[in-house]
Amino acid sequence: LEEQIRQSEKLAVIGELAAGTAHEIRNPLTSVKGFIQLLDRKYEMDAPEKEYFRIILSELNRVNDIIREFLLLSKPTDPNLRVIDINSVMEDIRTLMTSDALLHNIDLEFHFSEDPAECEVDVEQIKQVFINLIRNAFEAIGLNGRLSITTRVLEKECEVLFADNGPGISNEAISRIFEPFFTTKEEGTGLGLTVSYRIIQNHGGTISVDSEEGKGTTFKVVLPLKK
Numbered sequence: 001l002e003e004q005i006r007q008s009e010k011l012a013v014i015g016e017l018a019a020g021t022a023h024e025i026r027n028p029l030t031s032v033k034g035f036i037q038l039l040d041r042k043y044e045m046d047a048p049e050k051e052y053f054r055i056i057l058s059e060l061n062r063v064n065d066i067i068r069e070f071l072l073l074s075k076p077t078d079p080n081l082r083v084i085d086i087n088s089v090m091e092d093i094r095t096l097m098t099s100d101a102l103l104h105n106i107d108l109e110f111h112f113s114e115d116p117a118e119c120e121v122d123v124e125q126i127k128q129v130f131i132n133l134i135r136n137a138f139e140a141i142g143l144n145g146r147l148s149i150t151t152r153v154l155e156k157e158c159e160v161l162f163a164d165n166g167p168g169i170s171n172e173a174i175s176r177i178f179e180p181f182f183t184t185k186e187e188g189t190g191l192g193l194t195v196s197y198r199i200i201q202n203h204g205g206t207i208s209v210d211s212e213e214g215k216g217t218t219f220k221v222v223l224p225l226k227k
């Protein structure tokens with residue numbers, strides 16, 4: 001419990017920080033990026049400086065990604081709620097993610113509950129969570145694998161399971177994956193799961209993980225059904 005309190009205090013601080021500063025950082029960043037692109041045009045294609053510009057721009061994009069996720073962290077305070085069948089949200093997600101799955105030769109399977117999974121949610125935020133979980137699974141798998149997504153309707157809640165056959169998560173990492181900035185990726189922000197945790201918590205739901213190294217990982221999102 002103490003750990004949970006520590007975690008949620010940390011998240012609250014991050015949320016405030018996000019709301020206050022993200023926009024302020026984004027504007028100057030956009031202007032820096034614009035001028036760098038202008039400078040970049042002044043060099044011939046084979047100039048060694050081209051490589052520096054490529055690195056600068058890719059690092060600026062990385063900062064931009066972090067800021068975007070910061071803004072998402074501050075958003076859940078005013079969710080735009082409506083009642084929707086989670087299966088229909090998942091249909092949209094399927095359309096969004098299919099080309100990525102094909103590109104990486106990942107078998108993306110969906111198993112939808114027979115009963116509608118009607119929940120009162122901010123659709124954009126819930127989509128963000130599902131996309132984060134699917135991206136993470138794709139990144140973990142790399143090439144050739146399987147991600148199976150299942151929705152289930154229980155008495156008072158609906159469950160969404162994301163089961164991949166990627167490399168799994170080590171025991172020491174698993175206790176930290178929801179922490180802000182925890183990442184094992186070269187290009188990671190370590191904010192995807194932090195944001196997701198926050199969004200699901202704000203919806204009165206839970207998000208949990210079960211993983212075995214060498215076998216795969218399953219994330220479970222539970223959302224209350226609309227009565």
Ligand code: ADP
Pocket residue numbers: 132136137140164166167168169173177182183184185187188189190191192193194217
């Ligand atoms: P990021 O994707 O930027 O690293 P996240 O918060 O989305 O940040 O994820 C944190 C870490 O959790 C990842 O770096 C990775 O180590 C681990 N992780 C998340 N999902 C999976 C998965 N499906 N399989 C293996 N590891 C995962």
Ligand code: MG
Pocket residue numbers: 132135136192193
């Ligand atoms: Mg991620």
